[in-house]
Amino acid sequence: MSSDPCRVADVTLAAAVRTHADAVFIEPESGSDGGYLITLERQSAALVSVPIDAPLGEAVIARLAYLADIDLAASHATSAVLPVRSGTRDADVVITVRPGASLRADLMVMPKARPRSGPIDVVEPRADDTIGQYRVLEFLGEGGMGTVYQVEHVALGRTYALKVLRARVVERDDTAAQGFLREARTAARVRHPNIVDVFDFGHMPDGRPYFVMELLEGESLADRVERGALPPAEVVTIARQIAMALAAAHDRGVIHADVTPSNILITSTEPLHVKLVDFGLAQLAGEGATDDVPEFVLGTPAYISPEQLRGLPATDRSDQYGLGAVLFELLTGKPPFQHKDLRTLCMMHIGAPVPPVESPHGPLPPKLADAITTCLQKTPQARFPGMRALLGALDEIERITDRRGWRRWLSS
DSSP states (O other), X not given: OOSOHHHHHHHHHHHHHHTTOSEEEEEEOTTOSSEEEEEEEETTEEEEEEEEEHHHHHHHHHHHHHHHTOOTTOSSOEEEEEEEEETTEEEEEEXXXXXXXXXXXXXXXXXXXXXXXXXXXXXXXXXXXXXXXXXXXXXXXXXSSEEEEEEEETTTOOEEEEEEEOHHHHHHOHHHHHHHHHHHHHHTTOOOTTBOOEEEEXXXXXXXXXXXXXXXXXXXXXXXXXXXXXXXXHHHHHHHHHHHHHHHHHHTTOOOOOOOGGGEXXXXXXXXXEEEOOHHHHHHHTSXXXXXXXXXXXXXXXXXXXXXXXXXXOXXXXXXXXXXXXXXXXXXXXXXXXXXXXXXXXXXXXXXXXXXXXXTXXXXXXXXXXXXXXXXXXXGGGSOSSHHHHHHHHHHHHHHHHHHTHHHXXXX
16 A cells, blocks of 8 residues: 555545445554554445554545545534546535544545436335335334334345435435435444444435434333433433433544434333434434424424524534433423524524423432533534533543432432
């Protein structure tokens, strides 16, 4: 492998197009001290992985950012489209640079887009229909962004959940739909016990993207909190698990952008275990607030950060705000801000003071209310420096409560 980053970047782009790869990842090698990997994938399977040293890896990413006119100093993931021709094949390569704990880049290879006119001719899947390698078993449910089916892998006989983007999402913005698939594919590489596993991706015959994930048993936190506020000890346990999941995602430059009770599933109660879902849909839901279809753009406005409402890109501290709103609701039984008028609700996120954090179960553990209030500050700079700083605060809360016997008192 050449040590010239310009040459390596050019070869990587050409190889991605010539081999009909659909994704390239340039990232630190797991378990390696200072090494990087360039991995070409097709249909989620690795075609080739080439190790390079870290300085060269970062220089290659810098070269790709230069070619795509991407700002390396941005505090959030930034994407741009670079037209690439190799041999007789043309493709658009979407280059995304992610500024997590280490610099990373992913490249999604898209065939030249064909203009689409009119609405999508949608045929919703039915039982026994085949989608890619999966046979549809039954309809499971739908939300504002996607529809979920239980499916079975034809060859392996294993059951999964398949989520397909709703037609109105694709009709509104083809680019946003591709952005969903891009973010979902990248998030799928963040392996963590508190993040749902995603195994496969594809497109329906009508062009709508879908992804296949593990089939989870249990209920969402949204369903759970409808029965009333949770005991503080349970909330601290949930807070630590979701904060650890988000920290792992942020380390890889992946932002969720829509942390809500509906996107957190309780998979077991003894011991209490939760999983975070819908990374790709979250990024799509957060793209650009408009007055035309606010229920679509915002998705779940009770938890969205002030900066997202102002049209700024979501960052790791936006996820922190969403988590703070979720924890507030779990403790008190209601979100921090509520109003039947959407515009008024958005303005409350931007300007209203954070309400007191009070639990119907009695006094809270020391400093827990302060931690949640910090997450809910109006400006990102006033929140915790990062998700691992919040984890440190949660660890301190547990140490204090154990030392003072708060857990024993609460359970008596």
